[in-house]
Structures are given as structure tokens and as C-alpha cells.
Amino acid sequence: MREGEGHPADLGVLAASRALRARELSAVELLQACEERIAQRNGGDPTFHGAPEAVNAFVRLYPEEALAAARTADARLAAEGQAAPLLCGVPIALKDLYAVAGLPLTASSEVLADAPVPTEDSVAWARLRAAGMVLVGHTHTHEFAAGGTTDQVGNPWDLTRSAGGSSGGSGAALAAGMVPAALGSDTCGSLRIPAALCGISAIKPTRGRIPLDGILPLAASLDHPGPMARTIADCAALLAVLADGGAQETPLMPPTAAMGELATQPRAGSAPLTGLRIAVTGRSEAGPAGAGGRTPSGALAIEDEVAAGLETAIAVARALGATIVELDAPADLSGHDLNLILLAEMHAHHAAHHGRREGYRASIRELLELGDDPIPAAVYLGAQERRAAVERRWHAWFAEHRIDALLEPTVPTVAQPRGAGYDPGHLGGDGDPLIVLTSTWDVTGFPVASLPTGLGPDSGLPVGVSLVAPRGGEATVVQLAVDLQEAEGGLTPPSAPARP
Numbered sequence: 001m002r003e004g005e006g007h008p009a010d011l012g013v014l015a016a017s018r019a020l021r022a023r024e025l026s027a028v029e030l031l032q033a034c035e036e037r038i039a040q041r042n043g044g045d046p047t048f049h050g051a052p053e054a055v056n057a058f059v060r061l062y063p064e065e066a067l068a069a070a071r072t073a074d075a076r077l078a079a080e081g082q083a084a085p086l087l088c089g090v091p092i093a094l095k096d097l098y099a100v101a102g103l104p105l106t107a108s109s110e111v112l113a114d115a116p117v118p119t120e121d122s123v124a125w126a127r128l129r130a131a132g133m134v135l136v137g138h139t140h141t142h143e144f145a146a147g148g149t150t151d152q153v154g155n156p157w158d159l160t161r162s163a164g165g166s167s168g169g170s171g172a173a174l175a176a177g178m179v180p181a182a183l184g185s186d187t188c189g190s191l192r193i194p195a196a197l198c199g200i201s202a203i204k205p206t207r208g209r210i211p212l213d214g215i216l217p218l219a220a221s222l223d224h225p226g227p228m229a230r231t232i233a234d235c236a237a238l239l240a241v242l243a244d245g246g247a248q249e250t251p252l253m254p255p256t257a258a259m260g261e262l263a264t265q266p267r268a269g270s271a272p273l274t275g276l277r278i279a280v281t282g283r284s285e286a287g288p289a290g291a292g293g294r295t296p297s298g299a300l301a302i303e304d305e306v307a308a309g310l311e312t313a314i315a316v317a318r319a320l321g322a323t324i325v326e327l328d329a330p331a332d333l334s335g336h337d338l339n340l341i342l343l344a345e346m347h348a349h350h351a352a353h354h355g356r357r358e359g360y361r362a363s364i365r366e367l368l369e370l371g372d373d374p375i376p377a378a379v380y381l382g383a384q385e386r387r388a389a390v391e392r393r394w395h396a397w398f399a400e401h402r403i404d405a406l407l408e409p410t411v412p413t414v415a416q417p418r419g420a421g422y423d424p425g426h427l428g429g430d431g432d433p434l435i436v437l438t439s440t441w442d443v444t445g446f447p448v449a450s451l452p453t454g455l456g457p458d459s460g461l462p463v464g465v466s467l468v469a470p471r472g473g474e475a476t477v478v479q480l481a482v483d484l485q486e487a488e489g490g491l492t493p494p495s496a497p498a499r500p
Contacts, residue, residue, distance in 0.1 A: 014234055020073075088131060092179060103138075184228050188342070193411055196452070219346055232451050278324055
């Protein structure tokens with residue numbers, strides 16, 4: 001197959017599904033197109049440490065298993081026709097935290113290089129496998145998901161820049177057109193940071209919407225699995241399957257059955273957001289950064305290109321009929337409390353690997369060492385109580401001001417130079433600008449749709465925004481994001497990785 005317009009690897013999830021169900025393309029042909037694209041753009045064989053001239057999105061590829069799954073999908077499509085699941089035959093990549101029975105699971109860490117192979121699928125992958133999806137490989141994460149850079153992975157828009165993290169391999173694979181779909185996870189922003197920096201889309205669902213079973217944890221009470229794709233509509237099609245039979249439905253966790261309908265049946269009309277109230281806050285603003293990356297007003301300083309991207313999204317929402325409301329934000333959880341929770345839960349999980357500390361990269365080893373002094377239970381529980389209070393304040397804020405969704409930048413900058421994330425002394429932590437906005441929504445467990453809103457005119461790099469709703473509000477943010485994305489038009493992935 002020739003690369004370029006009409007190449008099957010350029011198809012998104014829904015477009016690929018239509019082609020497969022119409023029998024215009026077989027699952028084997030689509031898989032081969034993705035594998036061809038990976039060979040062209042990944043930059044050589046997958047490695048743990050990467051290379052400056054490589055995207056290196058994948059830690060492992062599974063060609064034999066993928067071919068068998070694609071042949072099974074083709075047989076199913078032939079037998080069931082339009083009754084086959086929507087995702088049947090569509091290739092996908094999984095972040096190297098999701099267990100797949102019979103395949104390695106390493107969290108992009110040499111600490112787990114010789115770990116026992118899982119004997120059961122993670123629940124998330126089991127649901128997608130049952131829907132007929134074809135696993136291409138595991139993608140890189142920042143080691144054990146404990147960082148926002150994934151520096152063994154290059155950003156396809158500029159290989160000298162970070163793809164973000166910790167789901168950087170999934171974000172880069174999508175941006176480079178290697179696969180139409182991927183899974184990531186999000187503890188302080190790890191779905192949305194790569195989405196913003198790589199110019200793709202992601203949904204962080206309500207906490208508890210997708211089971212965590214079979215997913216290696218970072219901090220169990222903050223972790224959120226979620227879908228990534230090039231459009232929000234494609235993410236919604238994945239979420240409909242991932243959430244099927246998930247959390248028990250309650251008033252704060254309504255059903256997500258409409259996700260598939262939202263993905264495949266866009267709303268008509270020139271003003272689909274009429275009657276909706278979208279809030280913007282002073283949590284971030286353009287201006288020179290002082291201490292801690294803050295402007296003189298105390299807001300998080302964002303780059304001019306990011307501020308311009310937010311203004312674009314606001315203007316499009318207004319043009320589609322939304323009412324934009326400017327409000328002050330409630331008080332957030334302190335970085336100190338967030339770190340307490342993160343360190344305590346991370347340290348508990350990694351206690352099993354205490355004797356292998358030298359196998360960790362330097363910054364991750366330092367992070368674990370911070371948790372070596374036991375955190376008293378009362379201190380940990382106090383941080384969790386303050387976290388619960390933050391969630392209540394945000395719920396009350398949305399209700400009091402009759403807000404359907406909040407709109408804000410995803411991260412304050414475009415992709416930054418690649419390479420420092422694993423260095424000694426590079427811990428991020430309290431006030432890390434990459435997570436200052438995103439971590440709020442892991443603390444509260446609120447759903448977020450992250451989407452690109454253009455390229456910075458000077459940098460040529462993607463800029464992203466996020467839409468947030470209270471718990472259980474996936475349908476709201478997904479519909480808003482689909483409408484915005486259709487009005488703005490999506491980003492076309494780079495035709496080839498931009499090399500240094």
C-alpha cells in the first residue's frame with residue numbers, strides 16, 4: 001500500500017468500522033496497513049530507552065497474535081455483518097499497564113522485565129477483545145506511570161519534544177498515524193497531557209466508570225483508565241464498550257449507554273449548544289510566570305499560544321450558541337496533600353520491588369525513596385478527607401451556578417524539550433505546571449474530554465483544551481467536545497515524524 005491520502009492507517013475508529021462492516025477493507029488489510037505505518041514511523045525496533053531520532057511509541061509489538069485476531073474478526077464480520085460489534089476488527093494499542101493474558105507486562109521498566117506473564121486479561125481489555133478489537137502492541141508509559149514526560153518517546157510533531165506522559169506512547173502512536181485507537185491511564189493528567197501535546201483526543205471518565213482490575217496501579221485512589229483516539233467521537237465509541245457493565249449506576253454514576261449513539265449520530269443544526277452554560281475561570285491566564293509558574297494574579301501562567309487556543313475554543317462555543325460564564329474557582333487540594341496521597345499509595349504498591357530499587361530510573365527511584373519514611377495513617381486519612389471536601393465544593397459550584405461544563409487549557413505549554421523526565425532531581429511534585437490543572441479532576445473524579453484546538457502559530461505544535469463536568473457527566477462533555485471538534489475541524493497528523 002502506498003502512504004498518503006487514502007492510506008487505511010489514516011482511518012479513525014468510526015471510519016475504519018464503516019469500511020470493515022461494508023467489507024471495503026478486511027481486518028487483516030487494516031492491520032497490515034498499521035504495521036506498515038509502524039515500520040515507517042516508529043523508528044526501528046521497540047526499545048526501553050528509545051533514541052533521539054525515534055518516536056519509539058511501542059515497547060512491544062505482537063504481530064502473530066494480531067494476525068490471528070484480525071483473521072478471527074474477518075470471520076466474525078463475514079458471519080454477522082452489520083450485527084457484528086462496532087469495534088470488530090479495529091486495531092488498538094494498550095499502554096504497558098494493561099494486562100493481556102499470555103503476554104508480558106512491564107510498565108516500561110526493567111524492574112518488571114522478568115516478571116511473570118499475566119494469566120488473565122485486564123477487565124478493560126477483556127471487554128474490547130470481546131468486541132473484536134485487534135491488539136497491535138503495548139505502548140510506552142513513563143516508567144510505572146510516575147511522570148508527565150515519557151522521554152523514551154518522541155513527539156511526532158517534533159522528535160526533540162516530549163510526547164507528554166505518562167501515556168506518551170499511546171499519544172505518539174495515534175499522532176503518528178500508527179493505530180486508530182489506544183488506551184491510557186490518568187492519575188494526575190496522564191491521558192490528557194499527551195493528548196494536548198500530541199494533538200489527539202482523550203476521555204478521562206468518571207472515577208470508577210471503568211474497572212481497574214488487571215491494570216498496574218500508580219496511586220489506586222486516583223487512577224482512571226480511559227480511551228485515546230484522534231477524535232472525541234472515536235474515544236466515545238471506545239468508552240461505550242469499556243464502561244459496559246462497569247460501575248453500579250447511581251445518581252452520581254448514570255448509565256453511559258448513549259456514548260455509542262453520540263459517537264455515531266452527530267447533532268444537526270447551526271447552534272447545537274444553545275441553552276448550555278460553559279464556565280471559564282481564573283485558574284490560568286496568559287502572562288509572565290513568576291515563582292512557581294504563577295502570574296502576578298496568582299493564576300497558573302500559560303503560554304500565549306495556549307491562551308490563544310483557549311480563546312478559539314471559547315469563540316467557537318459562543319458561535320454554536322453556548323453562554324460563556326466567567327467565574328472564580330473553588331479552592332483546590334494543596335499540592336502537599338496530593339503528594340501525600342500519591343506517595344503513600346505508590347509506595348504501598350512498590351514495596352514488592354523494594355529489593356530491586358537499582359532497576360528504576362533515577363527520578364522514579366528518588367520518588368519512591370521519598371515514601372520510605374512511613375506516612376502515619378491519620379495524616380493520610382486527613383489528606384483524603386480534605387480531598388473529599390474539594391470534590392464537594394466543586395459539585396456545589398457546578399450546581400449553584402447552573403454550569404453544564406467548565407472549559408480550560410489542558411496544560412500551560414506546548415510540548416517542551418524531551419529528555420529531562422528521568423534525570424535525578426526531576427520529580428515534578430508540588431506545583432508541577434504540567435499537572436496543576438489536570439490533577440484537580442483526578443482528585444474530584446470528574447469526567448474530562450480533552451481535545452486539540454489548533455497549532456501554535458510560532459511553534460507549529462498542538463494546543464489542547466479540556467471540558468469538565470461533575471461526576472457521571474460523560475455524555476455532557478462528550479457531546480460538547482464532539483460539537484466543538486466538528487466546528488473547528490480536527491488536526492491532521494504529521495505526514496512523517498519531524499526529525500531533529
